[in-house]
Amino acid sequence: MLRITDVHAHYDEKAFDKDREDVLTSLHENGVEFIINSGSDVPSSERSVSLAGKHDFIYASVGVFPLSAYDVPDRWIESIRELAGDSKVIAIGEIGLDYHEPDADREKQKEVFRAQLDLASELDMPVVIHDREADEDMLQELSKRPVRGMIHRFFSKAKYGKAFTDNGIYLGIGPAITYPDAGELIETVRAMDPSMMLLETDAPFLPASSRAGMRADSSDIRDVISVIASIKGMSEEEVAETAYRNAMMLFGIKHQEE
Numbered sequence: 001m002l003r004i005t006d007v008h009a010h011y012d013e014k015a016f017d018k019d020r021e022d023v024l025t026s027l028h029e030n031g032v033e034f035i036i037n038s039g040s041d042v043p044s045s046e047r048s049v050s051l052a053g054k055h056d057f058i059y060a061s062v063g064v065f066p067l068s069a070y071d072v073p074d075r076w077i078e079s080i081r082e083l084a085g086d087s088k089v090i091a092i093g094e095i096g097l098d099y100h101e102p103d104a105d106r107e108k109q110k111e112v113f114r115a116q117l118d119l120a121s122e123l124d125m126p127v128v129i130h131d132r133e134a135d136e137d138m139l140q141e142l143s144k145r146p147v148r149g150m151i152h153r154f155f156s157k158a159k160y161g162k163a164f165t166d167n168g169i170y171l172g173i174g175p176a177i178t179y180p181d182a183g184e185l186i187e188t189v190r191a192m193d194p195s196m197m198l199l200e201t202d203a204p205f206l207p208a209s210s211r212a213g214m215r216a217d218s219s220d221i222r223d224v225i226s227v228i229a230s231i232k233g234m235s236e237e238e239v240a241e242t243a244y245r246n247a248m249m250l251f252g253i254k255h256q257e258e
């Protein structure tokens with residue numbers, strides 16, 4: 001059985017309210033070794049911590065992402081710091097910059113992002129980064145300080161993929177690679193050292209193309225592995241194992257049988 005790892009998903013989302021426990025149990029029985037459930041604001045970070053508390057194979061990342069940066073509650077950073085102290089929290093995230101909307105308040109986003117990069121370095125934790133159409137500023141922010149982490153759901157030009165991995169930042173490769181518009185992503189994966197590759201779904205948001213329109217879950221990683229294996233000339237087992245080891249390394253997750 002392929003050992004599946006999903007380093008970025010949102011199983012606390014409403015889309016899973018009706019069958020969350022059944023879905024998670026069945027995924028784990030079918031080879032999903034671990035999942036990192038990501039917060040994107042204070043309430044979803046709390047939900048991530050509580051979900052991780054219920055399942056051995058689920059870990060949490062906690063943070064405020066750029067689209068939630070405009071209306072953060074008072075003392076939000078203290079809330080994130082407190083949540084980060086939970087033993088199942090293994091990263092600060094998702095955090096970052098999102099310039100997709102033309103009226104995005106870039107300065108406010110940077111302020112919230114920087115505060116959490118500082119928190120991650122204070123706590124010596126890796127970060128899970130959301131970067132949408134903000135690569136140049138992101139590279140600049142990351143160059144100002146030592147950062148351990150990953151760009152989640154990487155989907156940008158191959159030159160940026162190279163720039164991030166050259167700076168020691170891992171790339172989260174997800175179901176987007178199964179779609180016809182994945183040319184730059186395929187180029188990135190072809191060029192990258194497998195030691196910088198992580199697998200993720202961002203579930204429930206984007207399923208693999210074979211399940212387009214449906215709710216994504218961590219089983220979509222199988223299609224991602226299959227595409228990466230053919231790009232890299234690796235076996236599916238090698239891809240899965242490499243991503244597993246990389247995730248253990250970056251997030252400091254201990255093997256459960258140990």
Ligand SMILES: [Zn+2]
Nearest residue numbers: 008038094202
């Ligand atoms: Zn996400």
